[in-house]
Amino acid sequence: MKSLKLISSAITMLICFVTFAQERTITGIVSDDNRQPLPGAYIVNQNTKKSAQTNFDGQYSIQAQKGDVLIFSYIGFDSQRQKVENSNTINVKLIAAQQTLNEVVVVGYGRSDSEYEDNSYSRPQRSERKKAKAAKAEMVQGYVAGVQVQNSMQYVAAPSAITIRGNQSISAKNEPLYVVDGVPIKSQQFAKINPNDIQDVKVLKDKDATSIYGSRAANGVVILSTKNDLYKNLTEKEIDKKLNMIVPAQPEVNNEDYDGFVENAFESPKGAPLSTFSIDVDNASYTNIRRFINNGQAVPKNAVRVEEMVNFFKYTYPQPKDQNPFSINTELSESPWNPENRILRIGLQGKNIPTENLPASNLVFLIDVSGSMSDPNKLPLLKQSMKILVNELRSKDKVAIVVYAGAAGLVLPPTSGDEKQTIIAALDNLNAGGSTAGGAGIELAYKIAAENFIKDGNNRVVLATDGDFNVGSTSNTDMETLIEQKRKTGVFLTCLGYGMGNYKDSKMETLADKGNGNYAYIDNIQEANRFLSKEFKGSMFAIAKDVKIQIEFNPKQIQAYRLIGYENRKLRAEDFKNDAIDAGELGSNHTVTALYEIIPAGVKSDYLNNQPDALKYTKVENDSNVYSNELATIKFRYKKPDGDKSIEMVNVIENKAASLQNSSEDFKFSTAVAWFGLKLRDSKLITNKSSEDILKLAKQGAANDSEGYKAEFIRLVEGVKQL
The missing domain is CATH 2.60.40.1230 (Gamma-adaptin ear (GAE) domain)
Incomplete structure (x- = not known):
């Protein structure tokens, strides 16, 4: 009996091994009908749910095996399916979408409450209505597994952030398409709908969404029906006007910080040669x-x-x-x-x-994982960016990862550049939360860099953050003093800025200016490709x-x-x-x-x-x-x-x-x-x-x-x- 179990286990392991061995890397280029590459196109393996995005040149790489179906999608283009056969190369040409969402009919019902945000309500009543609004967004959770909702209670009209797990967007936010009574609307409009008016909420994802709504539904669809057809047959502008009568638009919060300066004036070469x-x-x-x-x-x-x-x-x-x-x-x-x-x-x-003649690199990624980095255009984009940089590393290069939030810590010790999957796995495990101990993070990152210093090599800390340091050394003067001390170690600094709303440009610029460094703002994956791949040598090697x-x-x-x-x-x-x-x-x-x-x-x-009069004692001899x-x-x-x-x-x-x-x-x-x-x-x-x-x-x-x-x-x- 024991021998039969062993044989059975061995056969199972062999089958798993053979199956795993069949998986291979599929590469190719995604382009439009004019053969122009499409950066940021989304590729998903329908069988394994593995996904990838194209780089700036439209190139992609994804794991698959024979028989798997790859789905290629891009905003404004019809999705395309390709079955993996014997070739390891699949080039795809996407066709611009001809169908519009006006051809899609979704039945819905609803009415409006003109007193939805009436200031005559008492504070407890307004609080209850805020809770109802939050509950409306949370209704979406439970229809399909993997729906996440983040509520913003700072403003009544502030939309809840809804993302449908398993979908990845090339845009700054991984946001689904919202449809109310058959009409696509914006998330800001969705936030203003009275939850008491809602008849039904449905969520579609993957092929169920894109087969009906096209590439606009690549991140899923939230379909909302109201009770009395209030918004049916209205245009998006008419809906917007009607909703703004219910809830006046609130000003967008912007806590971004920029240093002021006075423009250079004209100077005389006689007074200032x-x-x-x-x-x-x-x-x-x-x-x-x-x-x-x-x-x-x-x-x-x-x-x-x-x-x-x-x-x-x-x-x-x-x-x-x-x-x-x-x-x-x-x-x-x-x-x-x-x-x-x-x-x-x-x-x-x-x-x-030439790349092969560049010195070995000793890199320390210093990554902000504080709560302010939770937005999709911050830590998620940051992790994708750092993967691009990892792909440029050679076997003689090494990278460590230090993170900071409430405290600073080492999450990856110095690792060879040819162990890319290990480095990428460490990046994938990062999550945002906590306050921002920026000073402690810098101290630890430079300590790791100094301990692994390569003589005549490229020793560099790569700081990735929104610059919102709010614990420990916070002022630009404190950060300037700290970074000036650290540059004496011979370690260079590259600053990568992410996000919006609370972005602290002044701190990032100070760090780069005083730390033998350079500074880039990464607003999308294409910019990450440009700075960290196409200009890798200029960005990372002084x-x-x-x-x-x-x-x-x-x-x-x-x-x-x-x-x-x-x-x-x-x-x-x-x-x-x-x-x-x-x-x-x-x-x-x-x-x-x-x-x-x-x-x-x-x-x-x-x-x-x-202009001042000519000066008596600084007159230049007149020899033409x-x-x-x-x-x-x-x-x-x-x-x-x-x-x-x-x-x-x-x-x-x-x-x-x-x-x-x-x-x-x-x-x-x-x-x-x-x-x-x-x-x-x-x-x-x-x-x-x-x-x-x-x-x-x-x-x-x-x-x-x-x-x-x-x-x-x-x-x-x-x-x-x-x-």
């Missing part, structure tokens, strides 16, 4: 601005840092040809917003080091640190100058040769661009009123033959990533200006981006704020746009015109 600043490779401001515009919101003035907008884009500067880690490039042309002025463009191109620029302008050629942007990166003249002063880092194949606006000598300008063709002398200082002493480079800029029409395409595009940033900041130093003129210039410089980022910028400018 030297302009000194640190380079800035951050581009968080641009992606944050993009988020506001795409959401139809006004952009906060202090969220706009022009240099970060300009540096989001890559320009075609030549590679360095000497022993220095970057090349220096300058161009002088007309100012597009004031043709009598000139724009001086300074471009640095970091050396492109080739030069403490890079400073100092320009001496020739007063014979220039009346006044101003640095466009870099307000929080300016340095004193004496800081240039002080190796103790921190400055920005430059990554492999990174580009950095800086723009100066110049008022040439002899040009009358409204910006130069009330000395430096007559020189516009400026530019100096650079940098340190090697593991060095303590700066290396200096010097270039002379000749006074040769091209017309704007004859300037390079990169010049036109970079100045168009700066122009748009100045418009968003409502700059007092530009008079022409025409969106049409900005668009025209941007389109002239929109060549070399294989990734589509320049085209996206043009759409953003057009979007602001409509706001």
Whole structure:
């Protein structure tokens, strides 16, 4: 009997092993009918429920075995099913959906209560109505397994967050489609419906939802029927109007934090002959601005840092040809917003080091898992982002994971980069909850990084958070002091910002600026792909640190100058040769661009009123033959990533200006981006704020746009015109 049991167990194990061995990796590309890749398309294995999303190039990878059915879906496109046969490659072309939800009929009944939120109710009565509203959302739980509801009681009209487990969205929120009396509505409208009017609630998911409502139902459908057909045959706008009569719209809470700053003014080279600043490779401001515009919101003035907008884009500067880690490039042309002025463009191109020649990495992921990170566009997006970074790691790289909430802890000790499944499993197990001990997390992350320090390697903490530190060291001054101490360890810092509503840009920027670091705002999975995959080498591997620029302008050629942007990166003249002063880092194949606006000598300008009299003791000898063709002398200082002493480079800029029409395409595009940033900041130093003129210039410089980022910028400018 015992031998029969053993034989039976062995056969069972063999069958399981064979079945498991049949599972393999299926890869491919998802594109539209024009063969353009679809980033963020959703793929699910119908048999095992495993899922995947395409990257920026439309590529995907998923585990399946022969006979499994893969379902491909994307918002605005018809879903497609493909059966796994013998091939390990399945490329899919999705067709734009032709069917609209107006063709779907759902029977429902209902009525409205005009006193739903009448302030004449007593506080206990209003409390009971709030409970009823919460109960309405909770009714959805129980119809289908895996429905989760999070209630927001801060405002009466605040919608409950409903997600249907097993569905994954490419959008910021994993939110289902809401249908009331046959009409699709928004979650904000759903929140305003009187729960006493509800006749029936149904929930559909997976193929039951998409077969009826198409790709809009990829995250499930909540179907609500009212008792007296109150909303039947109404349009969405008519429903919205009717609901707003019941519950007035409440203002959206916004606790985002941005540091204020004053725009750089024009300066005279006679009174201030030297302009000194640190380079800035951050581009968080641009992606944050993009988020506001795409959401139809006004952009906060202090969220706009022009240099970060300009540096989001890559320009075609030549590679360095000497022993220095970057090349220096300058161009002088007309100012597009004031043709009598000139724009001086300074471009640095970091050396492109092949991936196989990059040093080994010692990375510590420092992940915020506090309660403020529970939103779908925070921790869930963060985990997907970090998986992209994990996929770039090599066997000689290692990564540890530190998390912080009420306290800080190590959840993954240093692990080899070829153990990707172990690292990804640790990320998948993270959940949000608790307060935010940011300072303790930083202390522990740097401790782990120091204990595993790789000499001549890439030692870096990757901090991912919404920046909402609310326990321990909270002020920007405290965080600045802490991070300045930690940078002395030789460990670099990368800050990744997530979320909205309570996003603390000021803290993130402070940490990156003071910690030998860089800073990116991840607003969607495509941005994560760009920063952590396509620009992995530039984002994660420094080739030069403490890079400073100092320009001496020739007063014979220039009346006044101003640095466009870099307000929080300016340095004193004496800081240039002080190796103790921190400055920005430059990554492999990174580009950095800086723009100066110049008022040439002899040009009358409204910006130069009330000029001081000539000074008696600082008068320059009037020799017209000395430096007559020189516009400026530019100096650079940098340190090697593991060095303590700066290396200096010097270039002379000749006074040769091209017309704007004859300037390079990169010049036109970079100045168009700066122009748009100045418009968003409502700059007092530009008079022409025409969106049409900005668009025209941007389109002239929109060549070399294989990734589509320049085209996206043009759409953003057009979007602001409509706001």
